Amino acid sequence: MSLLQGRIVCITGASRGIGRGCALECAKHGATGLILHYYGDAETQDEIESLKQEVAAINAKATIVAVPGDIADPETATRVVREGVEVLGRIDVLISNAGICPFWDFLSMPLSVWERTRSVNLDGSFYITQRVANQMKDQTPQGGSIIGISSISALVGGGQQVHYTPTKAGILSLMQSSAVALGPYNIRANAILPGTIATDINKEDLSDVAKREGMIKRTCLGRLGNPDDIAGPAVFLASDLAKYVTGAALLVDGGLFVNLQ
Structure with a gap:
């Protein structure tokens, strides 16, 4: 099934983790073009080159535009859109995924970390x-799908994440308000809230065997998530299967949130 046939998809933080998983899944579902943002250091440069090869093996017809830059710099977003549209003509889907989570004790946290x-x-x-x-507002035909990668941390707290959880709650709120603001332009905006997904962002934290096993036991499905567990829901929200879905928050956590005991 090619749910994204003919679509141009833009993904931030695409070189690894959830972003990489989304890029591969979008390629599988026939995306015509991929605008792949990545940080741009030597490590992520290598990662994006290998991702290009993986995408080509899945979908040889997909055109890839890779754009480096620090997403915290507003000029990076401007460049991502400009360079992507120059080659591909439009953007149908945005998966806003780039993020960091430097675990830190609240009381000793430097202001720079926050x-x-x-x-x-x-x-x-x-x-x-x-x-x-x-x-998306200015292109013809007008419209598109925006997906913000939030987190279960938008709903619950973490002692080492006092700086992180408010940002993920903010992304959820950003998508909700964007849905209201952008609906008149046929632009849908939704949030995905991943649970504990095994990626580089929490690799060090999950290296604690006892903590890792504890997190696994808290899920209903008895395992941590993988990037492709998030990529599938992202493709759904990007596709016409979700054409009447906007302002929604999709929790993808293996049952972690509901498992009180």
Whole structure:
């Protein structure tokens, strides 16, 4: 099934983790073009090159535009949209995924940690959402689907995440308000709230075997999530299967939230 046939998809933080999983799943579902944002250091440059090869193996017809930059810089969002549209003509889907989570004790947290986490996670999401939304409003045919990768942390707290959880709650709120603001332009906006997904962002935290096993036991499905567990719901929200879905929050956590005992 090619749910995204003919669609141009823009993904921030695409070189690894959830963003990479979404890129591969979009390619599988026939996306015509992929605008892949990545940070741009040597490590992510290598990752994006290998991702290009994986995408080509899945969907040789997909055109890829890779754009580096710090998403916390508003100019990066401007460049992502400009360079993507110059090659591909339009943007049909945005998956705003780029984010960081430097675990830190609240009482000793330097102000710089708070500022950097907020600027990447929340400010960056605002910048790319606003710029893509303007593109979707002005293109013909008008409209598109915007998906913000929030977190279960938008709903619950974490002792080492006092700086992180407010940013993810902000992304959820950003998508809700964007749905209201952008509905008249046929632009849908929804949030995905992943549970504990095994990616580089929490690799160090989950290296604690006892903590990892505890997190697994808290899920209903008895396992941590993988990037492709989020990619499937993202494709759904991007596709016409979700053509009447906007302002929604989709919790994808293996039953972690509901498992009180």
